[in-house]
Ligand code: SF4
Ligand code: SF4
Ligand code: SF4
């Protein structure tokens with residue numbers, strides 16, 4: 040016998056399991072429409088692959104997983120796609136989410152499924168692919184895509200969770216009573232995905248003797264081929280919340296999952312028993328996940344029990360099928376009394392993770408009494424299975440002190456509600472933690488966004504500064520080049536002047552020399568003279584042209600101003616014309632306003648241009 | 657030398673002190689060069705808390721200049737996008753009383769993002785020049801569009817648009833960013849309970 044460990048705290052609320060375990064698994068009539076949300080799982084919403092009006096067969100893929108953490112969605116029955124639109128989600132927020140609306144044709148005709156007669160020959164990749172194709176997502180309540188969890192490399196222990204510790208819920212209990220063999224086959228199948236697996240455990244609370252017997256029976260009947268791992272059924276004492284992932288791991292192995300880590304970090308993976316069975320059916324028969332066993336219980340119902348229900352069935356339909364007496368009911372709860380949430384709109388559908396619908400009568404689950412001051416009794420800390428300090432968390436949640444909440448490990452809280460359950464002041468502690476977690480996550484998101492914005496802002500500033508600097512540098516360069524040119528010109532002129540003076544004296548000397556040798560000197564002298572005249576003429580021309588340049592500068596400026604004026608005038612004319620046209624056509628007031636403003640602006644510009652022109656003249 | 661020092665303890669004390677002062681001075685000087693802190697850390701800390709909307713409603717050309725302004729003694733309640741939460745955080749950091757938002761600079765509003773009605777856009781690029789975080793994509797004479805994920809909702813692109821085709825639309829909340837609200841504050845006084853029950857019944 041395996042040693043059973045214990046976890047800290049925990050509570051023993053009334054179990055209320057008998058109401059729903061009397062019957063078997065019943066079925067209900069097909070609803071008039073099925074509402075299949077595209078996001079029933081943790082992760083990205085699936086992408087629809089059908090169109091409005093299209094006819095689909097039972098089991099046909101209607102939405103495809105989007106990315107790695109996502110799940111396929113299949114038609115729960117045959118019929119027509121009526122819409123892909125926003126419908127109320129099965130969610131505490133009551134928000135609407137994109138859903139595929141399917142109108143059943145009543146024939147319930149299956150698409151051809153790809154079964155596999157020898158699942159034991161499949162390798163790990165093939166099994167994971169089939170599980171992924173079938174759109175499996177955790178059926179114990181969290182709805183995490185199953186195939187993602189099967190990717191863990193270094194897993195030694197596979198645990199099937201059959202603890203079902205929350206009061207009222209018996210979906211897994213009933214499932215085990217009927218389909219224990221399939222659950223075990225599913226366990227063996229999933230085990231083969233992990234190459235280093237050493238043990239397969241099934242954790243179940245001792246308040247389900249029938250389910251345990253059924254499991255044992257199936258285990259004895261299981262053909263022992265010798266090359267499979269033995270499955271061990273571990274019966275744990277009934278204590279809420281033994282079915283919490285970390286708590287069950289502690290119970291069965293004595294190991295604690297480190298804060299902020301997933302069980303895979305210590306070589307453990309956990310799957311719900313219903314998920315294991317669905318995995319078996321997906322691989323063996325090619326059946327996608329289109330229905331589930333859900334406990335529908337509470338005194339406000341005529342018939343309590345477990346039903347096999349199609350994913351997407353509106354809760355209202357389930358309720359009417361089970362004789363719901365609205366007058367007696369206090370609220371409609373999805374999930375159990377500890378961790379469930381009330382919904383307002385019963386048109387919300389049953390989804391892959393809906394394990395229970397609780398319809399308590401007013402006496403059965405009265406509204407919580409008003410909250411009173413904390414008396415610091417410490418009962419909450421004693422009850423907390425995560426070994427947190429709920430009282431401290433409560434104070435810091437009220438003070439919205441995110442730093443302290445983190446320091447007190449608020450994210451290790453599994454929202455089990457044990458603390459609220461024991462609190463003598465009936466403080467809805469979990470509500471505070473849920474809200475606080477939400478605000479912290481939001482703050483983190485905002486922070487990420489603002490950091491991003493800061494980076495982008497700074498990058499832009501830098502870019503602009505750089506562009507400015509470049510412009511400035513270019514301007515400086517041009518200025519320098521201009522100065523350089525000026526200087527050179529001046530130098531050249533100076534040099535030329537002295538050179539001409541020099542040549543003049545030289546030539547004078549020459550001429551005296553030349554006069555000595557008269558016949559040779561004559562033509563030289565002439566040439567030099569004409570040379571000088573030419574130079575003088577050129578200089579004069581240059582000077583004159585420079586003067587002209589000056590006068591043409593002013594002229595140019597004048598011309599520019601004139602051009603500016605005329606273009607401003609023509610703009611004004613055009614603006615007036617559009618305004619008139621719009622007035623005739625009867626455009627709306629704001630448009631006319633803007634046009635009128637434009638005319639004013641143009642008038643202003645014309646005046647400005649005129650003034651400038653006058654000043655220049 | 658040693659003799660003189662030994663004979664005059666007073667001088668030797670002075671010399672020792674002088675040496676010590678010199679050494680530590682050198683060490684400190686070295687440290688201040690070697691471990692120099694870039695920028696003003698307080699400005700950084702304040703900038704961390706500002707929402708980085710870069711909208712300029714505080715009267716500065718961006719959040720960081722306002723952070724600098726706060727360090728220079730400006731009031732901490734001038735940032736409408738940050739709202740009371742930011743004011744509280746700033747008050748906490750600077751250890752002062754948290755004032756309420758200075759309405760002169762605007763009111764706290766729901767989060768919005770810019771949206772360009774693309775068929776009306778004339779491609780003038782004016783909005784691109786106005787956007788402080790480069791959240792608008794487009795080129796001259798081409799249709800422009802806003803990258804919603806990068807838009808801070810600062811509103812600066814709306815005004816320059818010559819054809820008024822930019823709208824500020826509220827950010828839709830989705831299932832993924834929904835979260836629970838805090839329960840009603842505790843009813844501590846017994847007589848309050850009556851009221852609460854009434855309000856629940858209503
Ligand atoms: S809800 Fe959180 S704090 Fe309260 S008992 Fe459960 S784990 Fe502990
Ligand atoms: S159980 Fe309730 S009253 Fe007692 S310490 Fe915890 S929060 Fe306070
Ligand atoms: S008002 Fe605008 S620019 Fe100024 S700090 Fe706030 S978000 Fe930044």
Ligand code: SF4
Nearest residue numbers: 787807808810811813
């Ligand atoms: S797109 Fe407009 S509102 Fe958004 S950040 Fe840029 S300028 Fe601001």
